[in-house]
Amino acid sequence: MRRLLIFIEREYIIRVRQKRFLLYTFALPVVIALGFGCMASFTIWLSSRDVARKIGVVDPSGALMPYLVSREGDEISFVAVDSICHPGVDAVIVLPRDIIEARDPHLRLYSAGSPSVAVERGVSRRLDDAITQARLDRMGQGTLPGMLRDVKAQTFIVSERRDGSESDDMSKTAIMVIATEGVMEMLIFLYITMIAAALISDRDNRVYEVLLSSARPFDIILGKLGGIALVAFTQLLCWGVLLVIGFVALRIWILPHWMLADIQALQAGADPASLTGDYDAPTLGMLGFLAYVYTPARIVPMVLSLLLFFLFGFMLFASFTAVVTLKHDSQEEAMHSTNVFSIGSTAGLLCVVYVLFNPEAITGPVFVGASFFPLTSPFVMPVRMVLGCPVWQILLSLMLLAVTSVVAVFISGRYYKGDTLLRRSRSSGMKFRKLF
DSSP, rough: OHHHHHHHHHHHHHTTTTTHHHIIIIIIIHHHHHHHHHHHHHHHHHHHHTTTTTEEOOOOOOOOOOOOOOOTTOSSEEOOOOOOOOTTSSSEEEEOOTTTTTOOOOOEEEEESSSOHHHHHHHHHHHHHHHHHHHHHHHHHHHHHHHHHOOOOOOOOOBBBBTSSSOOHHHHHHHHHHHHHHHHHHHHHHHHHHHHHHHHHHOOOOOHHHHTSSSSSHHHHOOOOOOOHHHHHHHHHHHHHHHHHHHHIIIHHHOHHHHHHHHHHTTTOOOGOOOSSSHHHHHHHOOOOHHHHOHHHHHHHHHHHHHHHHHHHHHHHHHHHHHHHHTTTSSHHHHGGGGHHHHHHHHHHHHHOOOOOOGGGGHHHHHHHHHSSSHHHHHHHHHHHOOOOOOOHHHHHHHHHHHHHHHHHHHHHHHHHHHHHHGGOOOOOOHHHHHH
């Protein structure tokens, strides 16, 4: 055990002291956050440039101009003009005489330069509303907003299982499923590539030949995997702290008070139809996701379970990667060893996507079996946990994954010993089998 801890400490300290570790741990999330912030700010700035546009309207019939009266707060205002060369306007649009009766009319907007997409869409939207209201008046109907308010329907579906238990809203579930699957694949792939690079760089080091004479190959390879896994947990801890800070800032300074009240109502199990805000399906799903995240009793067990599946999944795929990597002579060729990881991750992704579009397959033999098969369980079982899964199945899947990962580490350790001691003679498979 003492030797194992020495190997883990060595691998951990070497990588933590690298500048690349600090860059990926702290600078990369900040750069990503700043990138999204700059994109949002740039979008807002572009939209603000189109404020207070004055559009001239040539309306020979005079039938539509009364419906284009500017209201307070409108970004685009309309004025009646007699020609396309009228001064004092940013652009001029010419309407045909049968603008109200015409079906899908094609209009021309004349301006000194090229109008932005926001201006074109704003003018088109205002004209559509005006034509629709003019047609309603000719039919003797009411105003368009009033009619939409009277006829608009919004349904809220709360799924319930046949045993009487309430299931999660599918829009929120989809967000959780996609986030869980994507994060698990990204993390495992990121750190098994570190294993491939480390094995290639250390294979020609004569120190390991000396270590093999005094330590078990299982301790050496497990120390290498354990050190990188500890690096992963350190980075995950730092990213977790940054995420907590971000969600706290979102709750305190960004979300409006009425939206926070709706999130608290969802946490208490309120009916989505009773919320104060008028939300569409994607926004309601995002509120459900935030309600899930802001509930420690639900998110903490989920995070701990994900960490365990990540640990054993990483150990399993890193062991396979080590065996395949040792068969190559260069780091570029060794990167192909990550194909072992892609087999399991692709199969798990296909199962997850199929379940999202076919919820009845959640209890099917393929999806349930994939949650127990070690090559796919790190990606499928966390998704089953989001969708609802018995505790004993989670523990059984975790136990099978842990046993398989330990066996894989033992095999990779023996193979590591054979590659280090026999690489000069290009030993055959028979010589490697004798090592076991």
